[in-house]
Amino acid sequence: xxxxxxxxxxxxxxxxxxxxxxxxxxxxxxxxxxxxxxxxxxxxxxxxxxxxxxxxxxxxxxxxxxxxxxxxxxxxxxxxxxxxxxxxxxxxxxxxxxxxxxxxxxxxxxxxxxxxxxxxxxxxxxxxxxxxxxxxxxxxxxxxxxxxxxxxxxxxxxxxxxxxxxxxxxxxxxxxxxxxxxxxxxxxxxxxxxxxxxxxxxxxxxxxxxxxxxxxxxxxxxxxxxxxxxxxxxxxxxxxxxxxxxxxxxxxxxxxxxxxxxxxxxxxxxxxxxxxxxxxxxxxxxxxxxxxxxxxxxxxxxxxxxxxxxxxxxxxxxxxxxxxxxxxxxxxxxxxxxxxxxxxxxxxxxxxxxxxxxxxxxxxxxxxxxxxxxxxxxxxxxxxxxxxxxxxxxxxxxxxxxxxxxxxxxxxxxxxxxxxxxxxxxxxxxxxxxxxxxxx
Amino acid sequence: xxxxxxxxxxxxxxxxxxxxxxxxxxxxxxxxxxxxxxxxxxxxxxxxxxxxxxxxxxxxxxxxxxxxxxxxxxxxxxxxxxxxxxxxxxxxxxxxxxxxxxxxxxxxxxxxxxxxxxxxxxxxxxxxxxxxxxxxxxxxxxxxxxxxxxxxxxxxxxxxxxxxxxxxxxxxxxxxxxxxxxxxxxxxxxxxxxxxxxxxxxxxxxxxxxxxxxxxxxxxxxxxxxxxxxxxxxxxxxxxxxxxxxxxxxxxxxxxxxxxxxxxxxxxxxxxxxxxxxxxxxxxxxxxxxxxxxxxxxxxxxxxxxxxxxxxxxxx
Numbered sequence: 068x069x070x071x072x073x074x075x076x077x078x079x080x081x082x083x084x085x086x087x088x089x090x091x092x093x094x095x096x097x098x099x100x101x102x103x104x105x106x107x108x109x110x111x112x113x114x115x116x117x118x119x120x121x122x123x124x125x126x127x128x129x130x131x132x133x134x135x136x137x138x139x140x141x142x143x144x145x146x147x148x149x150x151x152x153x154x155x156x157x158x159x160x161x162x163x164x165x166x167x168x169x170x171x172x173x174x175x176x177x178x179x180x181x182x183x184x185x186x187x188x189x190x191x192x193x194x195x196x197x198x199x200x201x202x203x204x205x206x207x208x209x210x211x212x213x214x215x216x217x218x219x220x221x222x223x224x225x226x227x228x229x230x231x232x233x234x235x236x237x238x239x240x241x242x243x244x245x246x247x248x249x250x251x252x253x254x255x256x257x258x259x260x261x262x263x264x265x266x267x268x269x270x271x272x273x274x275x276x277x278x279x280x281x282x283x284x285x286x287x288x289x290x291x292x293x294x295x296x297x298x299x300x301x302x303x304x305x306x307x308x309x310x311x312x313x314x315x316x317x318x319x320x321x322x323x324x325x326x327x328x329x330x331x332x333x334x335x336x337x338x339x340x341x342x343x344x345x346x347x348x349x350x351x352x353x354x355x356x357x358x359x360x361x362x363x364x365x366x367x368x369x370x371x372x373x374x375x376x377x378x379x380x381x382x383x384x385x386x387x388x389x390x391x392x393x394x395x396x397x398x399x400x401x402x403x404x405x406x407x408x409x410x411x412x413x414x415x416x417x418x419x420x421x422x423x424x425x426x427x428x429x430x431x432x433x434x435x436x437x438x439x440x441x442x443x444x445x446x447x448x449x450x451x452x453x454x455x456x457x458x459x460x461x462x463x464x465x466x467x468x469x470x471x472x473x474x475x476x477x478x479x480x481x482x483x484x485x486x487x488x489x490x491x492x493x494x495x496x497x498x499x500x501x502x503x504x505x506x507x
Numbered sequence: 508x509x510x511x512x513x514x515x516x517x518x519x520x521x522x523x524x525x526x527x528x529x530x531x532x533x534x535x536x537x538x539x540x541x542x543x544x545x546x547x548x549x550x551x552x553x554x555x556x557x558x559x560x561x562x563x564x565x566x567x568x569x570x571x572x573x574x575x576x577x578x579x580x581x582x583x584x585x586x587x588x589x590x591x592x593x594x595x596x597x598x599x600x601x602x603x604x605x606x607x608x609x610x611x612x613x614x615x616x617x618x619x620x621x622x623x624x625x626x627x628x629x630x631x632x633x634x635x636x637x638x639x640x641x642x643x644x645x646x647x648x649x650x651x652x653x654x655x656x657x658x659x660x661x662x663x664x665x666x667x668x669x670x671x672x673x674x675x676x677x678x679x680x681x682x683x684x685x686x687x688x689x690x691x692x693x694x695x696x697x698x699x700x701x702x703x704x705x706x707x708x709x710x711x712x713x714x715x716x717x718x719x720x721x722x723x724x725x726x727x728x729x730x731x732x733x734x735x736x737x738x739x740x741x742x743x744x745x746x747x748x749x750x751x752x753x754x755x756x757x758x759x760x761x762x763x764x765x766x767x768x769x770x771x772x773x774x775x776x777x778x779x780x781x782x783x784x785x786x787x788x789x790x791x792x793x794x795x796x797x798x799x800x801x802x803x804x805x806x807x808x809x810x811x812x813x814x815x816x817x818x819x820x821x822x823x
Contacts, residue, residue, distance in 0.1 A: 165575070165585035166752075169625075195622060209532075210540050217532035218539065227531055249700045277526055288546055294628045296621035298546065347543055355548050356611050358618040362603065365672065371596040373608075377675045418684065423695050427686045456697070460684070468682040478679050482601050486677075494697065507696045 155179075157188055158255055163244075168196035169295070171238065173259025176385070176406065177392035181434060182233070182441040184262035186317050191324050192238055192260070194359075195294030198344050202328045207312070211288075211350035214279030221328050224314060227269045227277075232311070232334070233440045235408050237261040237380045239337035239364060239485035246481040249505045254390035257491065257503060261408065263441035264325075266332050268313035271306045275350075284350040288357075289331045292346035299340045300354035301333065305378070309334050312345070335410030335439040336378040337485070339364055369480030380410035382469050383488035384417055384444070384461035395450055395499035403430070403446040409463035414442040416462045423456035423492065423506050424471065430459070438464075455495035456506065473507055545629075547617035551661055554616065557633040558657025561650060564642030567635055570796045571624045572643075574754065574761065580604070580646040590646040596668075606647025610672050612664040616640045626750075626802025740820040743813030750803040751814050761792055763822070771822035782819060783812045 125131035149155065157172040164170040172191040174184055202221045210216035241260035244250055251257045275287075280303070287306050291297035301310065311332040314321060321327040326343030333340045339359055354360070354376070366374040384407035389395050407414045413436055418427040430444040444459070461469045472489040494504045547553040569578065577583050580590030592602025601607075605615055620636045622628050631639070641656040649664060650656065656664070736744075747755070747765075754762035763770035774782055787808055789799035800806050 162585075166625075167748075195625075195628065208535050208540065208543055210535055210544070215528075216535040216540060218535045219532040223531040227526070248698060252700055273526075277531060290546070294622070296545070296628065298617075298621070349544065349546065351548070351552075353548065353550070355546055355617075356614055357546070358614055358622075361611065361614050361672075362605075362609050362618075367596060367601060367603070369597065372671045372673060374675050374677075375672045377677065379675075379677070381677065416684070418686070420689075422692065423697070424690045425688065425692050425695075427684075427689060460682075462684060467678055468684050470680040470682040474680045474682060482599075492697075494699075503700050505698045507698065 155185075155188055157191060158259075160244075160251075160256055169194045171240070171260060173255045174262045175255050176259055176261075176387050177254045177390050179387075182263050182406075182437075182443055183317065184264060184441075186264065186319070186322050186325070189236075189262040189264065189316075189322070189325055190238065190260050192338060193293070193295070193324075194297055197323050198293045199323060200292065200328060200344060205328045207329060207345060208347045209274065209278050209350075210347075212281040212284035212352065213275075213350050214281065217278055219274075221314065224269055224312060224329065228273060229267055229269055230311065231265060231267040231315075233263065233265045233435070233437050234332065234334040235261055235263040235380075235439060235441050236332070236338045236341055237383075237408070237410075239339065239377070239380065242383075242487040242489075242491075243484045245505070246476075246483070246487055249503045252391050252503055254385065254387060254392055258385045258406075260338075261406075261441070263408075264316045265318065266311060266313045267315035267318075268311045268329075268332065271310035271312055271331070271348075272308070274312060274348075275306060280350055283352045286351050286354050288347070288349040288351060288355050289340070289342040289345060290347040290349070291326075291342045291344040293344045297339075297342050297344075297359065298355065298357045299342055299359055300357070301331075301340060302354075302376075303350075305333055305336070333378070335380060335412075337364065337380060340378060364485060366479070366483040366485050368483065374483075377486055380408070381486065381488045382409035382411070382414070382461045382463040382467050383407070384414075384459040384469060385491050386419075386457050386459050386493055389457070389495060389499075389501045390493060391501045391503060394501050395495060397499075398451050399449060401448060401450045403448060403457070404433075405430075405444050405459050407442045407444055407459065407461035408440065409461065409465075409467070410439060411467060412464040413438045414444075414461055415464045415466075417442075417444040418460045418462075419446050420458040420460070421455045424458055424490065427460065450495070452497050452499075454497060455493075456504070457493045457495060458490050458506075460490050472505055476507075545617075545621055547613045547620070549611040549613045551613065551658065554613070554658040554661055555633045556658055557637050558655050558660070559634050559638030559641055560655050561638075561641040561645030561652050564638035564640070564645070567639050568642045570791075571631075572639065574796075575625065580643065589643055593667075596671075604647065605643055606649055606667065608668050610666055610669040612640070612644060612649075612661065612666055615643060616661075619643075624798075624802070627798055630802075736820050737816060739813050740816040743810070743815070743817035746806060746810045746814040747817045750801050750806060751818065754801065755818055762797065763818075765818050765821050768822055771819060775819050775823055779812075779816065779819065783808075783815050786811050786815050 123129065125133075155175050155178045157174060159167075159170060159172045170191075170193070174188050174190045179185075179188070205221045207219040207224065208216070209219070238260035242257060245257060285303050287301045287303060289299055289301055311334070313326070313330050313332045314328055316322065316325055321330060326345065329345045330343040331341050331345050360375065364377070366377050368374065384405060386403060386405040387393070388402065388404045395401060403419060405417070407417045414432065417430045417432065419430050420427045428446070430446040433443040433445040436442050470489055475487065475489045492504050492506050494502045496502065544553070575583055575586035576589050580588065582588035588602060589605050592604040592607035595602045595607060609615065616636055619639055620629070620631060620633075623639075624630070637656050641650060641654060644650045644656070644664060645652055645654070649666070654660070752765075755765050763774060785797060787800060790797040800811050
């Protein structure tokens with residue numbers, strides 16, 4: 068087959084591809100862009116537009132290069148990684164926090180399908196960086212108001228009866244940058260502090276039953292071994308209900324970012340309570356009122372008072388297609404998709420509005436509908452260039468209906484930082500661009 | 508062939524899922540528990556014997572805290588503000604400080620002890636924690652300069668905002684599942700984004716901003732990388748980003764800012780060996796204190812030396 072490029076250019080392109088395969092994420096993307104620009108510059112200008120959409124040399128009627136040579140063999144990558152032609156990544160908002168060890172990154176919801184977040188794309192929140200913990204040195208101490216204070220090894224925990232459940236984890240600050248106004252032109256930043264995984268571990272109730280909680284034991288302090296010594300007080304009711312001591316996520320050991328080797332998981336509750344890099348559980352008769360349940364993770368109300376122990380993540384939803392990162396590229400058929408979730412239980416229904424909340428119609432729930440898990444919804448329709456104000460509204464199986472922004476602001480003002488779960492609006496313009504707006 | 512006595516077999520079958528008492532874990536000794544049980548409660552549970560005054564805490568605070576929190580607790584850059592903000596909780600921009608917001612003084616002792624100073628957690632002695640806690644309370648006008656804070660006097664500290672917290676009473680908002688005429692289309696106000704704060708550059712072609720970029724503006728970063736660096740310095744960049752940038756990137760705590768030629772010149776004059784020695788062993792400068800290895804004591808000496816090369820070569 069004859070290449071449409073000069074031999075020199077072909078070699079240059081191969082060199083670019085070779086070098087790019089060594090790079091990761093944005094570096095690779097930037098590099099490819101620059102490399103392709105150079106290659107395009109070397110050949111006649113006419114090649115440039117074709118390059119942007121694919122290499123004609125690899126497209127019908129030509130036989131592509133990968134058809135005429137062998138590809139990689141097995142175990143070339145013992146632990147596989149995404150295709151070099153994809154570019155999914157967590158991103159952060161640099162001005163949010165003072166330093167990267169105590170900061171947050173967002174899951175790319177705009178790029179994901181289904182309800183499971185790939186482990187490497189789970190949003191991150193640390194208060195003192197990610198510790199690297201050798202599993203053989205891991206210990207979980209359980210003490211306080213218990214009959215038998217014990218230290219468990221990872222092996223102990225893995226031998227105990229286990230459960231596996233699909234559950235979301237959401238930072239209560241998800242959406243919190245928008246209490247006072249729309250400011251993030253990206254779904255990743257308006258809603259990306261949520262991820263959903265399949266978690267495996269031991270029920271905390273099994274562990275507590277085993278050590279024997281004394282009758283006066285009403286609260287449990289969960290403490291991490293990270294540099295922040297993250298600590299939260301958990302009511303015994305939650306501990307005996309569905310809390311999990313997790314050691315696996317999506318079938319493999321927890322990622323370091325998610326608490327390797329062991330984390331606590333409080334399904335449906337604000338992510339901060341699911342303490343990572345867990346080292347200690349102390350049973351007590353009262354809450355501890357540590358920094359992350361007083362100074363932080365309390366919700367300031369307009370009258371100057373503050374809600375405390377605002378654990379549950381109330382029902383919420385957002386449209387993921389279209390969104391600012393996924394504009395509508397052509398008129399005609401479009402499947403509106405989105406995600407809904409509730410920390411109180413299962414999603415029962417999701418409704419959509421295209422006119423900013425004046426009229427609503429029912430969307431379908433798509434795939435698995437599980438309690439305290441991301442739930443995907445869908446609505447198939449046509450778009451013919453008319454401006455849309457798309458909103459989604461979730462209802463959970465307690466009958467709770469996701470509120471409007473006006474309702475939330477009326478009750479809570481704009482300074483409570485956490486738990487902003489109001490109906491979100493995307494404005495679709497006639498050219499298909501999508502912008503973040505608020506309707507009041 | 509291995510054969511179970513029938514009585515054991517019956518026991519095993521009938522016990523079902525019950526876990527035998529000694530099968531998992533091992534007893535935690537008092538010494539082990541004492542080593543890890545660091546939590547403090549508002550009722551004083553957990554407070555160790557010890558004490559100190561705000562006066563004694565002042566030099567410690569200046570050396571270990573002021574670089575991020577400011578000499579008066581006013582906060583540097585985006586690091587937390589510790590003092591002030593009285594009566595601000597109902598304002599547009601409430602200032603939630605130890606004095607204006609925190610309900611319990613025990614939280615301060617517990618947090619300073621478990622997580623501060625930020626790069627050197629759990630490095631303070633109990634007496635140092637009492638002294639610094641007393642000083643932060645003093646910055647908030649909650650105790651006198653000579654007040655001795657100890658396990659017995661702790662209960663005397665009154666926090667002004669304690670009574671303002673109430674237990675979660677959500678759901679607080681009731682929406683309904685309306686389908687027609689749910690809002691007045693004439694009355695809808697549509698408000699777009701506030702310009703200039705959303706990092707949309709991440710999504711624009713050729714913006715030149717890496718998606719994972721953190722910290723300084725792209726222009727400053729380019730300035731740093733435009734310098735031609737030695738192999739050592741290049742090897743030190745990752746360590747710099749992980750361990751040094753928090754202070755040396757922004758120039759806080761008297762740390763010479765990377766790229767600030769004037770600040771680095773006198774240091775570079777002392778020679779690489781001296782700079783590396785100070786970075787490894789710690790150094791009390793005129794404007795601030797450099798903790799050994801910046802508090803990242805798990806770093807190898809070589810990694811620290813490479814980071815010093817990176818910072819100094821990027822600043823000349």
